[in-house]
Amino acid sequence: MRLNLIKPIAVFDIEATGVQIGKDRIVEIAILKVYPDGTREKYETRVNPEMPIPLETSEIHGIYDVDVLNEPKLNEVGKEIIEFIGDADLVGYNCKKFDIPFLIEELDRVGLEFNTEDRKIIDVQNIFHKKEQRTLAAAYQFYCNKELTDAHAAMADVDATFEVLESQLLKYEDLEPTAEFLDEYSVVGPKTLDFARRIGVNKEGEPIFNFGKHKGRKVQDVFRKDPNYYKWIMNGDFAKDTKSKFTKVWNSIK
Template sequence: MLEQRVVFLDLETTGAAAGFDRVTEIGIVEVNGGKLASEWGTLVNPETRIPPAIETLTGITNAMVRDAPTFSDLAQDLMERLAGRLLVAHNARFDYGFLKNEFKRAGLRYASKVLCTVKLSRRLYPEHHRHNLDSLIERHGLICEDRHRALGDARVLWQFVQTLSREKTRAEIDAAVEALLRTPSLPAGLAEGVLDDIPETPGVYLFYGENDIPLYVGKSVNLRSRVLAHFSGDHAVHKDMRISRQITRVEWIETVGELGALMREARLVKQLQPVHNRWLRRSNDLCAWRFDPAGDAAKPLLVYARDEDFGDLQHLYGLFRAKREAVNTLRAIAEEQGLCPIVLGLESGKGPCFAHQLKKCRGACVGKENTLTHSARLLAALHKLRVRAWPFRGRVGIRETDSWSGKSELHVLDRWCYLGTVRSDWELFDAGELGSEKLFDLDTYKILTRYFERHGGRLQVVELDGTGGAAGRH
């Protein structure tokens, strides 16, 4: 890393939003081949007010920057200092985002390889939880004479990197740097910079190709890293290689948490039927065995989700994507348990069945085993396949909250069907319209049963009454 031409950089700004806030100070330390080449810093007139809280934090006041040059004044000179150098910064995405935006305002385009010292520290010192600048200063005994000023903080980063070479081996440092610099190669069809705005939040992302054909829908608890992973360049996954060749546009939907992302993904895949998502497509032949031991019939009945409301039915066992899968499963159970294929309806004719001649059926077909025992044994074998009953009275909302931001979403569900997501009580008031596309579906059922099992007593449930209307609606 230090054999390259490197620039350690820190910016002070008027706030945290790169698209909106402005730079108030720049500090850079230039290092060539591991040797300090020069230091440079300047205040910058942000052409806007610095909020009082930021004045207090950085010590940079409105009065101090009033007569400083603007970023535009400095842009050309700064670009020359940065060009061709590896940019090293703490929380580098923050500084890099600000730099790109400020250069853009000045009519220049800046792009660089970037190394983040937070990530570097996390990689080399995974035993520590905190990697903010104060933690690094304390942990490594770094000296900072001008904390929260740009040049002061940039100097600390340079010190930190020098410390690394004393505490870690060359091979360890090289491996960490290399892993962090493995920048994703942008697919040819995507415009420059379109991936820059993807947030590091949970959500769903959509890839589109020529003529806006949906290529792929995916979900992640970290949209940014998941999307970039598709284009990481090693293309171990053949699908990713094809997506990279075809993609022309990316869209994403932020969600509060994982459940919202999972259910939106399942729904979008079914609505859009993207080229590379075959595995999640809606099966029109979704079916289950219905078997009520209290009923008259000794044989289970195959029922289809397209005909019956699976969320309402009792005594269901499955689920199967097609009749063939249902029949094969029942056949395997029969063989394993010595049940009779004729009694189960898997074969026609009268007993003794062929399996009984092979001593595999215990003889329910010829009266050797009574029907009740046969049914009881079938029920026991089916138990692990039972379709769970909807555990609530009717329609509910499951609240998902992000503890960090306090944002929350309410996912409206009815008998294993996902009706939609609302973000406020006012939206919920109109939730009557949410039920229009109520359809039992295997993926949603699996997502919800897994989620309920995992979260059990911690589920935040809002009962929305059992009549199909939102609470308070008459």
């Protein structure tokens, strides 16, 4: 194993009824947990989303309503998903924009909290886009010289993602094999505090609005002058992760 780990990493992938965070539901999740000594464990389950899977979505990942009819609901497996991940750092393909905020939102829906505050997050897609800019299937072909025949099957995507990460470390000498380095390297664009990129960071490291009429202004200043703006955000159609980050700023000025 080329990774130099201090604590485990959890490589994971979600298949869902769609891509709208907060509205769509998980239908499958697969996790590969890799320990510092190279030991690996796998977790995989399909989930009854309690809503129809659109046909166009089923045709992408191959999971239809009949396939999840008798599968457990998220409130029945949510705790074991959290327990399996444990304190591991997180790895995924496009995980910062989709899988992680999607998982946070879904677990919150069933009354469970998934905290990412103290985790390193490695987005293999961002590393790939910085180096080559292709899809996962193309990355698998490029780095591993293999064809991804089961694309959009969650565990196949997980296995491919980990193989690609290992191959990236072998190919690029400037990539350090630590979660700390790869967490920083897999950031694309200006730094943000939330996965939805609604909260930016200025040169002084202070949170600023990354949208709307207050874009570029410090969040603390806006909240002090207009407390109702915080209430509007809390009642708005924002991801749970974004709301929690705004709440942290709000609590710091109370």
